[in-house]
Amino acid sequence: MKLEGKVAIVTGGASGFGKAICETYVREGARVVVADLNGQGAREVALGLGERAVHVAVDVSNKTQVDALVARAVKVFGGLDIMVNNAGTTHKRQSLLDVPEAEFDRVFAVNVKSIYLATLACVPEMEKRGGGVIINTASTAGLRPRPGLTWYNGSKGAVITLSKSMAGELGPRQIRVCAICPTIAATGMLEVFMGMPDTPESRAGFIASTPIGRMATPADVANAALFLASPESSMITGVALEVDGGRCV
Numbered sequence: 202m203k204l205e206g207k208v209a210i211v212t213g214g215a216s217g218f219g220k221a222i223c224e225t226y227v228r229e230g231a232r233v234v235v236a237d238l239n240g241q242g243a244r245e246v247a248l249g250l251g252e253r254a255v256h257v258a259v260d261v262s263n264k265t266q267v268d269a270l271v272a273r274a275v276k277v278f279g280g281l282d283i284m285v286n287n288a289g290t291t292h293k294r295q296s297l298l299d300v301p302e303a304e305f306d307r308v309f310a311v312n313v314k315s316i317y318l319a320t321l322a323c324v325p326e327m328e329k330r331g332g333g334v335i336i337n338t339a340s341t342a343g344l345r346p347r348p349g350l351t352w353y354n355g356s357k358g359a360v361i362t363l364s365k366s367m368a369g370e371l372g373p374r375q376i377r378v379c380a381i382c383p384t385i386a387a388t389g390m391l392e393v394f395m396g397m398p399d400t401p402e403s404r405a406g407f408i409a410s411t412p413i414g415r416m417a418t419p420a421d422v423a424n425a426a427l428f429l430a431s432p433e434s435s436m437i438t439g440v441a442l443e444v445d446g447g448r449c450v
Contacts, residue, residue, distance in 0.1 A: 204283075205230035211236065217389055231430075271323050274326075283336070286336070286338065287338040308353055312360060313356050335367065337380045341385075344358075346358070365378075368438040377434075380440070382445065384448045388419065411446040
């Protein structure tokens with residue numbers, strides 16, 4: 202098993218990419234803290250994973266709650282090796298002039314500030330273990346932005362830049378930092394991203410721009426997160442890995 206003996210926190214773990222990452226990590230031997238604003242959803246995922254998982258309800262934009270999240274991982278499992286900053290949100294697809302300030306603030310708090318808070322909390326614990334891995338879920342939107350999601354695109358561009366800068370600064374501490382950039386996927390936020398009802402016709406428009414001919418799946422992203430967290434990628438840091446079927450080509 203690729204993650205035997207490792208302890209991981211996965212935010213946004215109650216559904217979508219996060220749930221798949223939790224399931225994959227436990228299958229590969231890790232002990233996992235399933236963290237989500239949806240505490241009941243996180244609890245259900247953790248129960249399904251058995252004794253190798255616990256859940257924490259957390260607002261990732263709140264320092265007190267993030268500190269408590271990391272403390273919970275250390276208390277229950279003895280340390281922390283892997284931090285997956287997967288929790289994210291967006292505004293609906295619309296003119297950049299129509300996004301309310303409160304929504305803008307929420308997008309950057311959840312998508313960007315959360316990484317700052319998690320880093321402050323988890324780096325000291327990773328250093329106690331001799332190093333670790335931080336994985337940030339970005340998006341193809343941060344690499345090849347399209348109109349209608351401008352402020353979301355900007356938040357994911359920030360995630361990519363932060364991941365690279367963090368990799369340079371934390372490398373000497375033996376902490377690797379990478380970003381994953383998924384394309385659109387059939388998750389709970391699909392209709393918000395598309396800006397239209399989820400129908401076969403609307404999906405076809407997005408699929409047509411993907412050379413491989415399909416949307417991403419949670420399993421695609423989880424497999425990338427497994428590789429980046431595993432010893433197999435020990436010489437890889439600072440990358441923004443596109444899991445997009447060629448959409449950014």
